[in-house]
Amino acid sequence: MHVIIVGGGIGGLALAAGLRRHGFEVSVFDRDRDVAETAGYHITLDGRAQAALRELVAPEILERLLRSASALRLRDRDALWDRRGHLLAFGPRLEDNPGVDIDRITLRTVLADAVGPDLHPGWTVTGIARAADGAPSAVFADGAAHQGDLLVGADGAHSMVARYLAGGPTNEPTGIIGFSGRTGAEHLSAAERQRLGARSGMAIGPHATALYIGFLDPVGNALLDAPAGREAITTGPTYIWGAMFPESSATDAMRTLRGTALRSALLTAFGHRGWSRHTLEVIDRAEPSSIAAFRFNAASPRAQDLAPWAAGSVTALGDAVHATPPTAGMGAGAAIRDAASLVANLRAVASGTTTLPVAVSSFEAEMRIRGSETLVAAMRTVRWMRATDTRLGAAVTATATPVLAAAHRLGRRHRADRPAAEARTGDRVRRHG
Numbered sequence: 001m002h003v004i005i006v007g008g009g010i011g012g013l014a015l016a017a018g019l020r021r022h023g024f025e026v027s028v029f030d031r032d033r034d035v036a037e038t039a040g041y042h043i044t045l046d047g048r049a050q051a052a053l054r055e056l057v058a059p060e061i062l063e064r065l066l067r068s069a070s071a072l073r074l075r076d077r078d079a080l081w082d083r084r085g086h087l088l089a090f091g092p093r094l095e096d097n098p099g100v101d102i103d104r105i106t107l108r109t110v111l112a113d114a115v116g117p118d119l120h121p122g123w124t125v126t127g128i129a130r131a132a133d134g135a136p137s138a139v140f141a142d143g144a145a146h147q148g149d150l151l152v153g154a155d156g157a158h159s160m161v162a163r164y165l166a167g168g169p170t171n172e173p174t175g176i177i178g179f180s181g182r183t184g185a186e187h188l189s190a191a192e193r194q195r196l197g198a199r200s201g202m203a204i205g206p207h208a209t210a211l212y213i214g215f216l217d218p219v220g221n222a223l224l225d226a227p228a229g230r231e232a233i234t235t236g237p238t239y240i241w242g243a244m245f246p247e248s249s250a251t252d253a254m255r256t257l258r259g260t261a262l263r264s265a266l267l268t269a270f271g272h273r274g275w276s277r278h279t280l281e282v283i284d285r286a287e288p289s290s291i292a293a294f295r296f297n298a299a300s301p302r303a304q305d306l307a308p309w310a311a312g313s314v315t316a317l318g319d320a321v322h323a324t325p326p327t328a329g330m331g332a333g334a335a336i337r338d339a340a341s342l343v344a345n346l347r348a349v350a351s352g353t354t355t356l357p358v359a360v361s362s363f364e365a366e367m368r369i370r371g372s373e374t375l376v377a378a379m380r381t382v383r384w385m386r387a388t389d390t391r392l393g394a395a396v397t398a399t400a401t402p403v404l405a406a407a408h409r410l411g412r413r414h415r416a417d418r419p420a421a422e423a424r425t426g427d428r429v430r431r432h433g
């Protein structure tokens with residue numbers, strides 16, 4: 001069976017690697033000329049995404065990825081701050097968390113190596129054609145076509161393939177826009193470095209403003225003690241942040257800016273919404289060329305709305321079907337798990353135990369559930385952000401967060417006092433006993 005994959009992003013490359021590993025013929029076409037020319041943020045892969053990768057790639061490829069990953073369990077607990085930098089709460093303990101963080105560039109580059117010459121960079125697919133027997137072809141701008149038995153759209157949130165199948169867009173803007181960037185910890189003041197710590201966190205403000213700050217350190221927090229084989233592009237403690245705002249004509253204008261002009265505009269936009277200057281140091285000290293805008297698009301979180309087409313010899317996976325805002329950090333993991341599911345179903349076709357339409361239908365049914373789960377998780381944050389953009393929501397956020405911060409400080413002081421008080425009580429108990 002020959003499988004054509006439109007899109008060599010995370011999902012398309014994971015699928016191609018898995019298909020090759022199990023003896024399928026595969027051709028991947030991606031419009032990017034170089035796989036390393038991809039966004040500079042990091043990807044969190046949970047235990048399920050890693051298990052799927054283990055199915056898809058050869059052990060030596062997985063080893064290369066894990067050598068370049070940092071372990072979530074080595075990070076301090078996540079934090080929630082207000083716009084003045086006051087701590088509101090800590091997230092759950094991470095000691096038992098099996099998740100890993102990896103540079104997106106490293107993930108894509110290593111997966112591309114697993115696909116080898118079957119990846120065709122610099123090829124933009126512009127349409128789909130069908131032979132008389134229904135066999136699908138990818139069509140290119142110059143009219144050339146490449147035919148296969150199955151065509152898979154792994155072409156991301158603005159998928160041409162999913163649009164062809166669904167007869168229209170499969171997702172829509174959420175009304176939130178994100179700007180991400182990278183800041184080496186060594187560029188921050190000692191005070192800010194200490195406040196942020198070796199943890200990821202989120203700062204919230206009124207009017208749907210938020211600042212996610214992810215901590216990535218594939219060296220200090222390396223998953224494996226294997227410095228020789230490390231391919232991470234991040235070589236020291238780094239904060240990878242995402243500034244979030246409601247979409248408006250002002251954010252449209254910001255999207256046209258680059259480098260230091262965009263960085264200044266972000267600082268001004270937060271300043272107008274009452275954010276303390278010191279909490280924005282991570283933006284102020286960012287590498288200007290790393291700053292980029294991402295519009296948060298989302299598909300429907302209802303499983304029955306996803307992949308709304310009859311199963312056949314053209315299908316799609318990943319963001320093409322269940323485009324997910326990055327607020328849950330699960331989109332790439334879901335695309336990888338889609339790929340593992342499709343490979344498993346196609347292997348059943350190859351072994352003669354099922355037919356292609358049945359295998360594709362079973363894969364799409366599994367993907368609907370997975371996509372819905374991912375979207376429900378990601379939309380929780382988006383909905384909550386949008387709620388702070390009403391007059392009431394903004395007032396509640398502005399008044400409630402200082403109270404929460406004070407409650408957290410008091411709680412900490414109480415916990416700090418408690419051991420001493422308990423020791424004194426213990427002394428008394430022992431003396432009286």
Ligand SMILES: Cc1cc2nc3c(=O)[nH]c(=O)nc-3n(C[C@H](O)[C@H](O)[C@H](O)COP(=O)(O)OP(=O)(O)OC[C@H]3O[C@@H](n4cnc5c(N)ncnc54)[C@H](O)[C@@H]3O)c2cc1C
Pocket residue numbers: 006007008009010011012029030031032041042043044045123124125126154155156157159160180242294317318319320324325326328329330331332333334335
């Ligand atoms: C700032 C940010 C942080 C994120 N963090 C995380 C995280 O921590 N964990 C996580 O799991 N997910 C995360 N995500 C989400 C994740 O990046 C996506 O969900 C994931 O990349 C989707 O994979 P995909 O293969 O479906 O699409 P993509 O990775 O977007 O790949 C699509 C590919 O198709 C190609 N393409 C598009 N159209 C065509 C065409 N017509 N012809 C040829 N090629 C085409 C593109 O060049 C691209 O390479 C984050 C996203 C953002 C924006």
